[in-house]
Amino acid sequence: MTSSAVSALDEARAMYTDPHAIARAAKSDGARICGYVGSDVPEELILAAGYVPVRVRGDASQPPVHGDRYGYLAEPVTRSVLARLTDGTYDYLDGLVIDHSIDAHALLFFNLRQVRLMLPEVRLPKLHFFDLLHLPHLTTARYNRDRLRELAETLADWSGGSISDEAIVRQISHSNAHRAGLAEVVAFRQARPPRIRGSDALALTGCAMLMPRPDFTRVIDAVSHEVPSQPPLEGRRLFVTGSNHESTEAYAAIERAEVVIVGDDHDLCPVQFHTGREFTSADIAWNMQHVLKPQGTANFGPQAQQWTFETPDKYTVIFKSDQPRPFAWEFFHNFNMLDPETGQGPDAATKAVGTGPFAMADWAQGDHFTLKKNQNYWMSGRPYLDGINFTVFKDAQAPVVQFEAGALDGLLYPPLRDGVRLGQDQSFQLLTNKYAGSFFTTLNVNYPPLDDKRVRQALNYAINRERWAKSEMLGQSDAVDLPWGPLNLAYEAGKNSIYTFDLDKARFLLKDAGVANAEFDFLVQPAHTERIHWGEMVQADLAPLGIKLNIVTMDASSWNNATTAANGPTTYKGLNGSPTGQGGNGEPANSAYATSNWWRYDGVNSSNYNGAAYHDLVSKLLVEPDQDKRKSLYSQVNDVILDDCWLLIYATRPDQGVFQSKVHDFVWAPFSRTEFTNVWLG
C-alpha cells in the first residue's frame, strides 16, 4: 500500500517508466493481455472480449536492437514499436490491434504480417489491423462502421466466444468511470495554484493505458487522497498543445524552468453547451424525453419511440431496441441536442442552446438571426468564422441585388434563374446539392377516378418531365420517376425513365379504365411559382385527353389543412402540387416511411394510399440490417411506387447557395443541411 502522496506519485512514475512488470504479473495471474497501437483503438471492445488492454509504446531515442531485420520504418516512434514487438519487450501480449491513426501504423502492420509469414520463429501476438479512416464523409463513416464490426468479430474469435452487447455496455461504463478518475487529476492541475505537475499528470494519464485497471485504480485513489495535503505548486501556468508525448521528458524539461503545465489538448476535449455547461448523458436523456412528448418534433418522436434508454453514469447512454434498427445511424445523425436548462426556461420559445459550432446570439422571427462562434466547441480551432448574420428577405429580388453589390457574402436558396446566372460569373460561386430531394405531386386515391391505378399511371405518362426540367429548372434538375439520388441505396438508374412522356399510352390506359372525361383540382401554394408552372404545363397536356385540371392556389395554412393526413383522411379533389420531398443521397430514412405525410406506409398519408405490398415491404425494410437484402427490398418498393403511382415524381430538387469568391468551404451536408463549420474568408 502507498503511505503518502509523494510515494503514490513515485509509484506512478515508476509504473509509467516500466509498465511491463505489472502486465507480466497480471499475465501470470491468468489475465489475457491485448496490446494496441494508436489512439483510435476502442479499449472497451478489448475489455468486453475478456482481455486487458495495454497501449504499446515506442521510444524514438532508442535504436532498434536488431537494426531493420524485421522491416524498416522511417517514423521513429513506430520504428521503435516494431523493434519492441519483435525483441521480446512485449512477449506477454496475447493479441495486438493496430489502428490507422498515422500512415506508419499501416507499414507496421505490413512488417509484422511479413514477420509472421517469413520468420515464424519470431514469437508475435495475434494480429489485427483496425483500418479506421478519417475523412469527414458519410462514405468513410460507413466504412468505419464495418471495420468496427470486423474488430469485434476478431476479438470474439480470439477469446473463443462472443462479445455480448451487455459486456460492451458494461465496459463503456467502466471505462468512463476509469476516465473520470483522471478528471480528479485534471482538477488538481486546474486548481489555483496547481496541486500537481504536468509531467506527473502525463505519467498518470499514460498509466491509465499501460496497466490493468485495478492497479491503476489503486494508484489514482492514493494520489487523489494524498495530493490535497501537499503544499501547492508555484510557477507560471502553461498550456501545451500538439502531438502526443510518449514520455515525460519534454514536460519535465519545461517544468524545470519554474513553469507548471496545467493543461493540454492532445487527445480529448469535453463537449460543452454554448453556455459552458458540460454535456452529459442526462442531457441526452432529457432530449429523448422531450421529443417523445406529444408536442415533440414530429419527425423524431416515432423514431425515438423505437428505443428504450438508460444512463448508468454521466458519460454513458445505453439505447436498446426490440428489433434491429438499420436507420439508427441517420436518426442519431439528425437528432441535435438542446440544452435542457434553456429548453425548460422562460425563454424556451425564443432561445436555442446546443453544442454545435455556432451559438444563437439574436433572433427576430421572420426578420433575422445572428450566430456567434462557440468558443467551447469540441473541435479544436473550429469554427473559423467569428459569427454569421442571417437576414430573412420577404422580397426575392432584394437579396440578389444586395448580393451582387457585395453587401451579402452569401445567399441561400436564391431564385433559380438568379442562382444560375450568378454561378456563371467568375466573381461568384454557385454551390448546389443536386439531390437534396425531389419534386412530386401527390394524388388522392380516394377521389374517383384516381382510385383506379390505370388512371394514375395514365397521368404519369401524360406529364412532360424533360420539358419542365429544362425550361423551368434550367437544367438544374433531372427528370426522374423515383426520388432517390445516386448515393442512395434505393437508387436504380434504369427505373428513372420508365414513364416517358407518351400521350398515346395515357389515352390507352384511360380508355382501358373507362374514363373519357375527368376533372381534378391541383392544389398549390402561391410561393411555389415553379410548381404553378408545372401545374399549368400538366393542365395543357391533360386537356387533349379530356381531363380538366383546375389550378387552385391556397395559402400555406389552408394548404396544410387540406393535405395533412394527420388531421384525418384528406379530401382534396385530385392532385396536390406543393409537397416538399425526401430522397437525396442518404438512404430513404426511417422518417420518410414512418412519419412523412407523403410516404407513410400505414395509410396515414396525404394520398390515402394503403397498398398491402408497400406496407409489407416497408415493414421488412425498417428492421432489415443486411444491406444487400435492403437493396433488394428497395428495388421491390420502387416497383410498387412505379406501379401504384400515388405519387407522381418528376424531377430532382436541388438546394442552392451563391457565395462571393472569398467564401470557402461551405458545403451542403447530408439531409439538406448547411454546413458552416469549416467556412473561412480569404
Place this chain on the structure above:
Amino acid sequence: VTTEARKGLQSTSELNAYQRQWFAQLQQRAAAGEPIGVASAASTQELFQVLDIPYVISTWWAAVVSARRKTGDYARLLTERGYPGEGQVSAVLGSAFMADPAEAPWGGLPRPSFIVETASGDASRKIHELYAREFIPGADCYLLERSVGTELDPYPNWWEQSPRDWDRLLSPQRIDLHLAEMESIIRGLEKRVGRTFNVTRLKQVMDLSNEQLELYGKARDLIAQTVPSPVSVVDTMVVATIPRWHWGTPWARDAVQAFYDEISARAAHGEGAVQNEKVRLMWIGPGLWFNLGFYQYFEERFGAAFIWSMYLAESEVYLRYYDGGDPLRALAARWVANNELFHAPPWSAAWHVKEARLHHVDGVVIRDPSEHWSAVALERAGFPVIELADASDAERIRADVADFIEQRVVPVARTRTARA
C-alpha cells in the same frame, strides 16, 4: 523524364516533343477559361478524361520542375509563407505563388480548378486545405481515402487475380468505398463543367488504357526473354512515363505499340542494349537514371545490363477488365490498392521474385530500405541481393555495387550462361 533514349529509339524520340505540344495546348485551353485538373500519379485521372477536362499529373509536373532545378525555388515560395516545402506537393502548390510565368518551367502550371489526390500521408488533409485556399477562386479539391487491406495472409501472386478477379483479390468494402468517393467526384466535376459523365466513354478509356497496359506487358516480356536484352532501363524510361500520363487515348496506346514494334525488330536482329551482355541485373527503388555514366561503368567493366526497373513493369498493377460489368467499379479497383501491390509485403516481395525469375536476372540491387522483405524473399529464391544502406553517395554506391557484382553476381551469371 527528360532523359533521352540513349540508343536513339526512333519510337521514343518524339515523345518529349509531343509532351511539349500537348502542354502548350493545355495552357491555351486554360487561358481560354477552361477548367484544368490536377491528379497525382497514384489517383484516378480517368475521370478527367471521360469528361474531357484537360489535366496534368502532378508527379510529371514535379519532375519537370526538378529537371529545371527549380524544386528549391518552389519549396522556398512555400517556406516563405510558413508551409513545408517538400515533395511533389511543393511543385504544384508552389506554382500558385510563382508570380512571373517566364520564371516557371514550360511557361508555368495553369491554376487548376480541380485537384484529385489520395490521402497518402498524415499531412494530406492539411495540404488539401492549402490547395483550396491558395488556388482561388474556387479550386475543388477531392481527397480520396487510402484504405488498407487487413488480411493476415493475402494471396501473394496478386498479378494472377488483379486483371479479372480483382473482386476476389481486394476487399469488396474497400472497392465500395473508393467507388462511392469517385461517384462523389464525378458529380462535382459534372456540376462544374456542365457535362454528363458518359459510361460509354469510360468504357473506351478503360479499353484503351488496358490495351496500352497489355502492350507494356508484352514489351516487358520480350525484354525478359531476350538475351541480350534489346533495351535497358534507361531506354524505356520515356516510354514508361509520357504515354503513361495520357493513357486512355489512342495516341498513348499507339506510342507504346510503336515502341514494342521497334524493340521486337531489335530483338529479331539480335541487337542488345549491352551487346556483350554477360550479367543481367534488377534495380529496385529510386534509380540513378539521370547519371548515365554510372551505368556505363558497369556495362564496360562487367558487361552488366540493368534490364528491370519498376517503371515498365509496374503497368501490370493497373490492368483491370470490367468484363461486361461496371467499368467504374473496375476503375475503383485499379486505384484502391495499387500502392500496396507495389510496396507492401507479401505482395511486393512475391512480385519481385516473379519478375526476377521472368527476366533471368543474376542479381538484384535494392536502393530502398522499405523493400527489405523483397531482399529476404529474393535471397531465399536464390538471387543475390545488395541493399544499399546509404543512398546519397553515388561514388560509394558504385564501389559497393561493383564489389557485389564481382563477388556474388558474376558466378551466378556464369552458371546461367553455361546452362544456356
